[in-house]
Amino acid sequence: MALLATGLNFLSSILLVPFMMLLLSIIFLASIGKSLGVRRLYVKVLLMIFEYGRKDIELAQNEKRKNKTDSEDEGYSEGVIESEVVTKNQSNTPLKDALKPNGLTNGHVKNGGNNLISREDRHILLPDPVNVPIVDEKSEEHISDDEIKERKVQEKISNFQLNTILDYTKAGMEAIIEDQVTSRFEAEELKNWNLLIRTNRGYEFISWKLTFIWLCGFFVRYFLLLPLRIIICFCGVQWLTICTALVGYIPPGDFKRLVNKYVAIMCFGVLSRSISSVITYHNVENRPKEGGICVANHTSPIDVLTLMCDNCYSLIGQRHGGFLGILQRALARASPHIWFERSEVRDKKFVIKRLKEHTSDPKNPPILIFPEGTCINNTSVMQFKKGSFEVGTVIYPVAIKYDARFGDAFWNSSKYSMLHYLYMMMTSWAIVCDVWYLPPMQKKEGESSIDFANRVKSAIAKQGGLVDLVWDGQLKRYKAKKEWKERQQEEFSKRLKME
Structure with missing residues (x-):
């Protein structure tokens, strides 16, 4: 037994040295913003394995x-x-x-991008234009008004189909089978298996070769990557807390802002290594500048980390406890952020006032806002809240698109806690995403805040290859608003009058 214990100690000491060297080299490279290209090579190898x-x-x-x-x-x-x-x-x-x-097809997800229902390219509940026959005035002058009305009636009868009177029934059945809202809060559809057992199909046992590859991948993810990522995350949080505390002692001024920007990018760069993130930034010339508002589509809390690895932002949101609360308090020491209590978030005038105060100072970092107000599954962009578009400052749109083949970044907050979500991220292969900086946009003369928000949302959806939806993302938590019901009733009454 003593010999066995000695052998195990010797083996652990041999493995511990290269493990610590690997850990220190990752943290050092992340702190100086450099990369050896190992992660991108790792992603290419994964693609080859997935294809096999x-x-x-x-x-x-x-x-x-x-x-x-x-x-x-x-x-x-x-x-x-x-x-x-x-x-x-x-x-x-x-x-x-x-x-x-x-x-x-991958069986653990539903309705991510492949829809069961093929809907028409129009709002099913909106009234259709009346089919009026074209009449040549020169050749049909002798036809009376009664005959023209009779022709219209006959044409309606000839063009009649069963679904003409069943549009609402059809829309209701489609909503029961697959609606456009709840499907956006489930994991994104995967077109091929990514060697993760978060599916019930049992693909890992379909052949002995695939079983062997899956077992090797399981060992790599849980016995190599997971411990390494946990240590990096712990070190990153501690480093962020220490650095922001030190920055907080620097007197306000340009030097403090410069140091804070470097510290923020450095610390979030270290944290990004804890999920093996591979981020590609496009059109960096449109990167948000001081005194503006950066708006982006929202998939998960990782969105903040993804953007903070390339630029320094001020954040706005509700005060949290636990792990998020630690990060919020650490960030607040070094730079101006806007944190609200739960009761204050409901006061829209107070929120807009704080936003205007922040953006009025051109030296403040751009403030990062996710106007959807909730996480969407990376396939769509849902309704933007108009509050951030009423401030009257420059808006910097940003589109974020994650590659779900390596790991699903979507956070289903109603199903998973934050710690469970972080565990899923750290046991995934990697977090791969693209970030597009769009040209800055301003509110046009005579344009309402709602129209401006929709214009920005459409630009983000188009650039990110996402579906542009008009529905409010809060429908996953609350019932439909009374105004939406009244609108549908009004459209139905108009249709009855047109028949």
């Missing part, structure tokens, strides 16, 4: 279908063989096209 896994799953599924069709009649088997040829051709598509519906 996709082909292996497809091959196993095709063999299973082929064995099944051998026991059926010839006529049916010919149709199946034809479908297999189509599936084989689809297997040659690139990874971004992933698996098609007749191949294999």
Whole structure:
């Protein structure tokens, strides 16, 4: 036993030295804003493994279908063989096209990007224009008004379809099967399996090769990456707390703002290593500047970390306890942030007043706001609250798009706690995302705050490849507003008058 204990101690000491060297080198490179390109190489290797896994799953599924069709009649088997040829051709598509519906789909998510319902490109509840026949005045002058009305009636009858009178029933059934709101608060659809067991399909046991790869990946994620990431996160939080406390003692002025900007980018760069983030920034010439407001789509609390790795922002939000509260108090020591109590957040006039006070000083960092007010699953952009667009300052739109193949960054706050969410992030492969800085936008003359907010939202959705929705994201917590119901009733009454 003593010999075994000695051997284990010797082995642990050998492994501990390279582990500590790796940890220190990661923290040092992050603190100076440098990278050796290891993470991007790691992501490329993962893509190759995912592609191999996709082909292996497809091959196993095709063999299973082929064995099944051998026991059926010839006529049916010919149709199946034809479908297999189509599936084989689809297997040659690139990874971004992933698996098609007749191949294999990820089963742990629903309604992320592939919709069950194919809706028309119009609001189903809005009235349709009346079909009025075109009449040539020169050739139809002799036709009386009664005959023209009769023609209109006949044309309505000839164009009548069953769904003409069942639009509301159709819309209701579509909402029951798949509505446009609740599907935005579930995990994003994955087109191919990413070797994570957050699915109930059991893909890891479909072949011995895939089982071996999954076991190796499990060991890497839980016994190498997870301990390393936890230590980096702990060191990053401690480093942020110490640095911001020291910055707080510097007298206010340009030097303090310069030091705070460097410290913020450095500390959040270290924290980003705790989730192996790979962030690509586009159009950096449009990076938000002092005295403005930066608005972005909201997927998770990681959005703040993603943006703070490239620029220094002032934050606005509700005071929190726990882990988020520690970060809030640390940040408040070094730079001006706006934290509200729960009762103050409901006072819109007070919030707008604080925003105007912050943006009135051109030397204050740009304030970062997520106008959606809640996390959306990285497939859509939902209604922007108009408050930040009533301040009357420059708006810097930013679009954030995460790659869910490596790890789902969406935080379902109604299902997971913050600690559980962080655990999921640290046991994922990586957090890969793109950030686009859009040109600054200002409110046009005569433009309402709501129209301005919608214009900014549309620009973000277009750049990020997201679906632009008019619904309020707070519908996941509260019932629909009375005004929405009254609007639908009004549209229904208009339609009845037009029939």
